Amino acid sequence: MKKIVSNIYKMLLGFVMAIAVLSCGEMFNNPTIDKDTGEDINLLIVDFNFFTTRMNFKLLDADDNAQITKSAKIWFTGDNANDIVNFSGEKNSEYLTEQGEMELTIDPNVEITASSPFNYGVHVEVDGYQAFTQGIEIQSEGKKTYELQLVKKSNDETLTGTEDDDSFIFGALVAKSVSVDDKSYKVQFGITKADMIQFTDTNGKELFSSVAELEAAYANSSDKANFLQLTISNKKTDYNAGIDVVNVEGEKQSVLFKKLESGSFGSLVIDGKVVKSFQNGGITASCSYLSSPVPDLFGFTGFETDSWSFTGTSKWFSTPDFSYLVAEASLDICTTGANIKFSSNAQSSFSIDADIYDADGSLIKSTNFKGKFPETFTLENVPSGAATFVFRTNNPAFAPISDLSVTDLCSGTYKVDVDKADGYEEYQIVLKAICPDNPTIAIAPTYSGQIRIKDSNDAWQGIDMEGGIVDVLAKPGEVYQLRLLWEDEWETTDFSTQFDANGNYINTTDSKVVTEELPDGRIRFLIEHEFEQNICDDMGW
């Protein structure tokens, strides 16, 4: 019996040990090492969702609305300029980009409300374009897109002077003729004879010793028409209107702002001699409004950190390096305007551009609506009155959107129905970006992105990603490129919408993509993208 018991014991012991070892064997592997890849596992996925306001700046050529992909410098001034940061939380004195756009954000500690708006001035410099300046006032948190329309540098324009009692007035053009009757305003330059005798030439010698000598020289001139030639550089008159910020009696206020004419001093030639210095003299510029009704604000303007100030209709320039800007502004602006509701038969993110025209057909502003159907946007800083939204056809995933007429930009709710274009299907993208040096953390950003068929000339479809997830419209059987702009570099990754006859995903890209079918029948692409390490370095990961 003892032997039987001993045998049973040994069998049981062996059985228990075998079961235990088989069960526990894998427990001795390190679970924080990925079973499949042998690398550290990704434990956490984080988002930038602590940034509640995103600002996308697009640099456009005012002539054709084309994006300017030249080296550009962007910087900010004003009350809240120091609260603008990149997505690494860095406050930079200036930002450089060659991509024609930049996405920045705002320190989340700064409260933005209608009673505590966010004010700043944005400045842009691009070779070949006039320096750009605009005041911006934000009344609420959210996604903001600013189309900054840069104006190419213009040709010089030379005006000739004619005698007018004790002054010379510049009006007539030497090279071309433009009737001032076509314009609602007039800008005129004048120099008094008393000022003119102060002027010196390139040798520092006064041109005339007295008014009598000046008058005698003019009287004896064989070419009176060209006795005085004032050249204005970069003269520009055909600006679009837009929403800007003006300092009105010490209060910053959003206005409908239209630049009427700008230019800078080029040269002044008197009796064939180039003026080098005005000494104690100067040139007077004056402007007048010729039409009615007269705008709320009109005259010469200057930009002061984050807003424009109207300085009157006359301006005296005492040095030959001046520039000027004449503008008009309407104060009839509501800070909170109408609601525009976008809905669609498609489950998708969207980015739709629209130009808003007033009842006279004049452009009020261009705007961008970015979100996910259905979504309602409350207009900010718009003029009252009827208007028409003309939606641009720059998103190939959507059928052309009918114009939207609104009875008042400041009130009401208006609905925009958007249809998906033929041939497009609904998908979902789930993006997880990994830092090469720290795979334990992934980033699923709340960020703007763009997709389009790879190597195509299609317009980029703007998408609005939330926590790395975005619903998109794409054509089946194609390879797509997805890109995110990080400061001045695009982070790109590919995914394909190709499936075999059995519905199995065909990954024809180098990206790490897997798919799964959602309960509603859509396909979800799970994309794991490796960020450039410099981006992770920026974020401290």
Add this chain to the structure above:
Amino acid sequence: MSGRKLLCNMLNMNWIKHLSFLVLCLGFSFLTLAQDENVSSNYRAPQAKGLYLGGQVSTNGFGGNLRYAFNDNFSVRTGYETLSLSVDFDFDENDIAYDATMDFKTGGILALVDFNYTKNLYISVGAILNSFNTEVEGFAVSDYEYGDIVIPSEAIGDFVFTAKPGLSVSPYAGAGYRAFWGKRDGIVFNFETGLYYMGPPDIEIEATGLLSPTADPAFGQAEYLEYQFDAYKIYPVVKIGLAVKLF
């Protein structure tokens, strides 16, 4: 970033690994050493049959049990044991200070069959309706310096990680030793080691703020972690108990 260390600590579960190994070693040593006792014991003692009421302390909690021995070889046992621990702790991760609480709960209702192959040695099989649940809840208590700005702690968010066994009813196998005292061998001390098969862990994640994508089902992070930790199916048990014979 913020909860990485915490999640590792919670899910790495090295203590389970080491305890399992210890249990195996103890069991092996115990059974090996018991061979001599096996031979010398007073086998088939007539006093074994009866109903026993006892209490136990184990790695699966404190509790009581009722055992009925049909004869010298077989007995059935039922019982209830429970253990709840709540530990507050704080930690720093990437210069963010967190306050966290780990709530650990284990135990359950037992149903076991014991087979005595000597008077003192037995093996036990059965199941437990387990109440194992581990939850770590935490939140940032300091702001986060990110670049040139400071992210307020409330924007960093909070998190809850929960690990539950894949099986609510877990099979059990163990081996033990019983010592009998008293005139009728009416007082019984027992020492037992064993393993619950809990099944691979079910992990649930809830998070807000910057950690919120970690909890989003679209990323399948809970499933990914379950895959990584699916070897942790065993819960080791070391138990001592004392019982009295009712009749």
